[in-house]
Amino acid sequence: MSGKKLSVWVLTALVVGNMVGSGIFMLPSTLAKAASPGGVLFAWVFTGVGVLFIALVFGTLSIKRPEITGGPQIYAKALFSKDSKASVLWGYLVSWGYWVANLAGIVAVITTFAGYLSTFFPVMNSSYVLFKTGDVTVTTGHLLNFLVCSALLWGVHFLIIKGVSGAGKVNFIATTAKVVGFFIFIILTLFAFQSSNLEPFITDEVNAGGQTVGIFGQLNHAAIATLWAFIGIESAVVFSSRAKSGRDVKTATIAGLLIALVIYIAITMLVMGTLTQTELVHSSKPLVDALAKVIGDTGGYILAALALISLLGSSVGWILLTAEVPFQSAKQGLFMKGFSKANKAGTPTTSLIITNIACQLFIFSTISQSISSAFDFVIYIATLSYLLPYLIAAIYLIKMVIKGKKNYQLNNSDRFIDGVIAILATLYSLWVIKAGTADLKTFLFGVAMILIGIVFYPIVMKAESQESR
Numbered sequence: 001m002s003g004k005k006l007s008v009w010v011l012t013a014l015v016v017g018n019m020v021g022s023g024i025f026m027l028p029s030t031l032a033k034a035a036s037p038g039g040v041l042f043a044w045v046f047t048g049v050g051v052l053f054i055a056l057v058f059g060t061l062s063i064k065r066p067e068i069t070g071g072p073q074i075y076a077k078a079l080f081s082k083d084s085k086a087s088v089l090w091g092y093l094v095s096w097g098y099w100v101a102n103l104a105g106i107v108a109v110i111t112t113f114a115g116y117l118s119t120f121f122p123v124m125n126s127s128y129v130l131f132k133t134g135d136v137t138v139t140t141g142h143l144l145n146f147l148v149c150s151a152l153l154w155g156v157h158f159l160i161i162k163g164v165s166g167a168g169k170v171n172f173i174a175t176t177a178k179v180v181g182f183f184i185f186i187i188l189t190l191f192a193f194q195s196s197n198l199e200p201f202i203t204d205e206v207n208a209g210g211q212t213v214g215i216f217g218q219l220n221h222a223a224i225a226t227l228w229a230f231i232g233i234e235s236a237v238v239f240s241s242r243a244k245s246g247r248d249v250k251t252a253t254i255a256g257l258l259i260a261l262v263i264y265i266a267i268t269m270l271v272m273g274t275l276t277q278t279e280l281v282h283s284s285k286p287l288v289d290a291l292a293k294v295i296g297d298t299g300g301y302i303l304a305a306l307a308l309i310s311l312l313g314s315s316v317g318w319i320l321l322t323a324e325v326p327f328q329s330a331k332q333g334l335f336m337k338g339f340s341k342a343n344k345a346g347t348p349t350t351s352l353i354i355t356n357i358a359c360q361l362f363i364f365s366t367i368s369q370s371i372s373s374a375f376d377f378v379i380y381i382a383t384l385s386y387l388l389p390y391l392i393a394a395i396y397l398i399k400m401v402i403k404g405k406k407n408y409q410l411n412n413s414d415r416f417i418d419g420v421i422a423i424l425a426t427l428y429s430l431w432v433i434k435a436g437t438a439d440l441k442t443f444l445f446g447v448a449m450i451l452i453g454i455v456f457y458p459i460v461m462k463a464e465s466q467e468s469r
Contacts, residue, residue, distance in 0.1 A: 006168055008248040011236040013172035014317050015256025018232030020178065020263060021109050021314035025307055027229060027264070028271040028286040031222050037272050038202035039218030044268065046219060047226040048261045050428035051233055055257045057394050057425045058237045059250030060418055064400065069241035070328025072234050072389035073098050075396040077334055091334035092460050094392060095326060096453030097385035099335075102322035103355065105231070106153075107362040109318055113311040114148045119304035124148070149363045152312075156319050157356050163345035164242060164324075167316055174313025179259065181306040185291065186266045192293040193273040227432055229264055231386050233257055235317065238324050242346075319359075323352040336459050385450055391429040397422035 006014075031040045061068065061075065068074055077091030118124035118141075126140035160167040202215060236243065236252040243249050267287070272280060274290040283289050291299030327348030330340035341350040401419040 005244045006165065006239055006242045007244065008252050010165075010168040010172050011239060011243060011248060011252035012256050012259075013175040013313075014168065014235045014239065014320070015232065015252055016179065016259050017171050017175035017313040017317040018235045018321060019230055019256065019260045020175075020182075021112075021232075021311065021318075023229045024182075024264065024267060024310075025285070025287055025303075027225065028268050028290075029280055029283050030225055031268060032272060032277065032280045034225060035218035035222040036201065036203045036215075037198040037269070039215055040222055040268060040272065041265070042215065043219050043222035043226050044261070044265045047223050047230065048257070048265075050223075050425075050432070051227070051230045051257060052254075053421055053425035053428060054390050054394065055233055055253045056421045057390075057397050058234060059253050060421065061393065061397060061400075062237060062240055062246040062249035062253075064418075066240075066246040070332065071098070071238035071240075071325055072393045073325065073329055073334070074332060075393045076389070077332065079392060079396045079399065088334060088460065089457070090392075091329065091332070092457055093450055093453060094389050095329035095334050096456070097450035098389055099322065099325050099355075100449060100453075101385035102318065102325065103358050103362065106315070106318045106322055106355075106359050107149075109311055109314045110149045110152055110359070110363065111145070113152060113308060113315065114145045116304045116307040116311065117148060118145075119300060146363060150360060152315060153319075153356055153359055153363065156315050157352060159316065160320060160323070160352060161343070161345075161347055161349065164239075164320065164347055167320055171313050171316040171320070174309055174316065178306070178310040178313055179263070181309065182263050182267065185287070185303075185306070186263075186270060188294050189270040189274050189290050192290070193270055195273060197273050197276055198269075224432065226264070230257070230260065232317070232321070234389065235321055238321055238328070241328065319352075319355070323348050323355045326355075327351040334460065336456060387429055387433050388450075391426065391433070394422050394425035394429060398426065 031043070034040075035043060058072065065078070068078055073091060073094040076094040077087045080087035080090065114124065121144075124141050124144045126144075128140045130138050130140060130143060132138070156167075159170060233253065233256070236249045236256070240246070240249045243252075271286050271290045274293050275283065275286065279289065280286055285300075285303075288300045288303045291303055295302075326335045326339040327342070329335035330337055330351070339348070339351040339354065341348070343349045397418060401415055401422060
């Protein structure tokens with residue numbers, strides 16, 4: 001492939017940048033509603049360990065099977081017999097679901113960017129009605145948000161068109177600034193931290209139905225919320241064909257996870273110790289409120305600026321990732337052939353254009369609040385699509401451990417360790433899928449979103465059959 005190879009630093013920045021996005025700015029409040037301080041800490045550690053097993057699966061596969069590149073969806077193809085219909089079907093379905101889920105992720109990040117920009121430009125929240133069309137009411141605020149979101153989307157588009165390596169460096173700078181900003185936040189909130197706000201550290205909670213929820217019940221609810229903060233752990237794997245080595249992919253994946261975990265736990269516990277339980281539960285901007293305890297109202301502007309830097313880096317990272325997934329899949333016969341085209345800089349041009357056009361259609365949700373509400377539900381059910389590639393990668397490693405003697409030769413200790421890691425990653429993925437889809441409606445909608453891709457599957461099969469002639 002043309003284009004410069006990505007360094008381990010850029011890969012790590014992609015992992016951290018894609019994981020640490022908009023979620024951290026609301027998670028302390030969300031988690032405080034689901035669990036006691038002890039339950040929240042338990043959830044972060046439990047989720048961190050579970051995701052670590054997934055990270056180790058990706059890292060091991062990148063070293064043991066360096067010829068399999070392009071992302072976790074490619075493992076779905078390798079799980080079945082070579083060139084079999086099952087390998088193409090599953091590879092395609094996982095690629096499709098993963099791509100659609102990423103589209104939702106891009107729009108969530110971009111619209112959140114516009115939300116924080118309104119801190120500096122209040123007119124973006126204006127409710128002045130410009131015009132009405134049917135049931136859609138367009139206000140000044142809605143229109144400005146739409147224009148800002150569109151400008152960011154296509155600005156990043158043209159940045160990436162010039163080369164993936166250059167866009168990766170921009171993401172690296174934004175991610176570095178973001179991490180430094182979060183550590184400054186951590187240091188400042190230490191001065192307002194009060195351990196009494198964390199008491200009682202472990203206690204039963206009462207849910208909306210009036211039922212008492214113990215520590216393990218709290219873990220069940222909070223761990224599902226914390227998992228979404230780690231979506232993006234596979235970023236280095238997606239760009240493995242552009243990495244200098246498989247070891248760089250493993251290093252970036254594990255280092256990115258550990259950096260994100262430290263940031264998440266530190267910020268969550270410090271915010272919970274800075275604000276009272278009542279303040280935290282009812283806060284719509286917990287990090288801003290926590291910083292205001294230290295430096296006053298200026299904290300709102302500082303946090304908004306930090307959020308904009310964070311979300312800018314995440315926008316670059318997510319658009320890079322989302323365009324790369326169908327590009328790599330198409331090159332291996334698992335997606336529509338047109339997505340495999342690239343320019344001289346190595347940028348997946350067709351995939352990038354189609355991805356951003358699809359995102360632009362979703363961004364129209366900023367015009368109408370009713371459409372936006374429907375889109376929020378799409379994001380929720382898209383989570384099933386993220387978990388499927390994680391599960392399949394873990395199952396593939398189990399298969400490799402059982403049958404792949406050539407990968408281990410006489411080193412049975414490595415084989416045993418990899419087997420344990422793969423089994424634990426599989427069990428964790430299954431547990432989250434079960435917990436996250438306990439509601440039958442959500443489960444069926446999530447499956448339906450993946451199966452919609454069947455409509456385009458004949459195009460993939462037609463291209464595959466033409467190449468095999």
